[in-house]
Amino acid sequence: MQTLITNYSRKQVKIYLEDGLISRLTAFLNPNLRYFIITDERVASLYLDTVINQLPNFDLYLLPSGESSKNLEEVNRIINYMLLADIQKNDYLLALGGGVIGDVTAFVAAIYKRGINYLSVPTTLISQVDSCLGGKCGVDFSVGTYLYKNQIGTIYHPEMILVDPQVLNTLPRSEFTSGLSEVIKYGICFSPSLLEKITQPELLSEVIYACLSIKAGITERDEFDQGERMTLNYGHTIGHALESYSRFTLSHGQAVAIGMYYETKQPDLRTLLANLYQKIGINMDFSLPMAEIVxxxxxDKKTNQALITVPVLTKLGKVSIKTINLDDFCRGIK
Ligand SMILES: NC(=O)c1ccc[n+]([C@@H]2O[C@H](COP(=O)([O-])OP(=O)(O)OC[C@H]3O[C@@H](n4cnc5c(N)ncnc54)[C@H](O)[C@@H]3O)[C@@H](O)[C@H]2O)c1
Incomplete structure (x- = not known):
């Protein structure tokens, strides 16, 4: 088993990573505690029995699968249900699912009775390599016809993260590929050797652990997103805009992949990305009006009129935060 301990200002987060961990949760859970599981319909159909068979005392809330569940209305319904179920301050939430479940559960945990504990069992590649750690959580918000990503939220850490790479075997190929784009982000921005490992399935656990280790270091040094942490948003400025504008017909991973491509200005690095995308099957085709995306x-929340503060890839494996002219940033977007 691989273990990673991350020390934040007010909490220590323990991460355990091992194949088959989802069948051995009793080693990590307290039989005397009550757990409120939040999961989605697809994950429930695959893994809920395995989880609840190990929990003597639990309640359950099921969300429809996908990004459309990441909103304040759903948060409202969950809290309503928790109050009716008499969930107490010392009970635990358990997020069982991908990034959507993780973001919603953590947000509910942060605001319910001014904060209760939660655990995370991430089940998608995106959530295992990235979203389960660092505490960023929240929901999307609509204003008129625009749906803004992650506009309501906070930073609130779980007590423990239990990562079982084996659950990724049931992930549809498109979702797995979507997660690989976050791995590419870690590779291109921080650790180029990851880019060679991406196509080797036997190295999956090693790749997940490497991404989490990078994120642990960055979020420990800049827990509250004042500087270095923004480097993790590489590709996300254009990516989030594409995702929101498409009303989530583009997956998070595909949007970030396209975002990374256009945020990368060096021709050789763009070629590197394009070749990788082709190798692992990330689709660069999309038909969105780029003028409107710009x-x-x-x-977007990161802009300040004519200037924009964004992560900039200075060379392979090196990214820094710069405030640049918005027109320069958007240069080269087709
Ligand atoms: N908080 C953060 O730091 C952070 C970082 C990156 C992304 N995110 C957020 O994460 C979300 C995207 O995450 P996601 O791609 O995991 O989305 P998701 O949670 O919607 O999962 C994608 C789909 O996979 C299904 N699924 C989950 N696990 C499965 C499994 N093991 N087998 C089969 N199907 C499974 C789900 O039911 C869903 O339909 C976005 O909302 C994004 O904003 C957050």
């Missing part, structure tokens, strides 16, 4: 980016 307009959308101007409304």
């Amino acid at each position: 307009d959308f980016i101007k409304k």
Whole structure:
């Protein structure tokens, strides 16, 4: 078993990673505690029995699968249900699912009775390599016809993260590929050797652990997103705009992959990305009006009129935060 301990200002987060861990949760859970499981319909159909068979005392809330569940209305319904189920301050939430379940559960945990404990059992590649750690959580928010990503939220850490790479065997190929784009982000920005390992399935656990280790270091040094942590958003400025503008017909991973490509200005690094995408099957085809995407980016939370503060790839494996002219940032977007 691989273990990673991350020390934040107010909490220590323990991460355990091992194949088959989902069948051995009793080693990590307290039989005297009550767990409130939040999961989605697809994950429940695959893994809920395995989890609840190990829990003597649990309640359950099921969300529809996918990004459409990441909103305040759903948070409202969950809290309503928790109050009716009499969930107490010393009970635990258990997030069983991908990034959507993780983000929603952590947000509910942060605000319910001013904060209760939660555990995370991430079940998608995106959630295992990235979203389960660092505590960022929240929901999307609609204003008129625009749906803004992650506009409501906070930073709130779990007590423990239990990662079982074997559950990725049931992940549809498109979802797995989507997760690989976050791995590419870690590779291109921080650790180029990861890019060679991506196509080797036998190295999956090693790749997940490497990504989590990178994220642990960055989020420990900059827990509250004041500087270095913003480097983790590489590709996400354009990516989030594409995702929101498409009303989530583009997956998070595909949007980030396209975002990384256009945020990368060096021709050789763009070629590197394009070749990798082709090798692992990330689709670069999309038909969105880029002029409107650029307009959308101007409304994004990271912009300040003519200037934008973004992570900039200075060379392979090196990214830094810069405030640049928005027109330069958008240069080369087709
Ligand atoms: N908090 C953060 O730091 C952070 C970082 C990156 C992404 N995110 C967020 O994560 C979300 C995307 O995450 P995601 O791609 O995991 O989305 P998701 O949670 O919607 O999962 C994608 C799909 O996979 C299904 N699924 C999950 N596990 C499965 C399994 N083991 N087998 C079969 N199907 C399974 C789900 O039911 C869902 O339909 C976005 O909302 C994004 O904003 C958050």
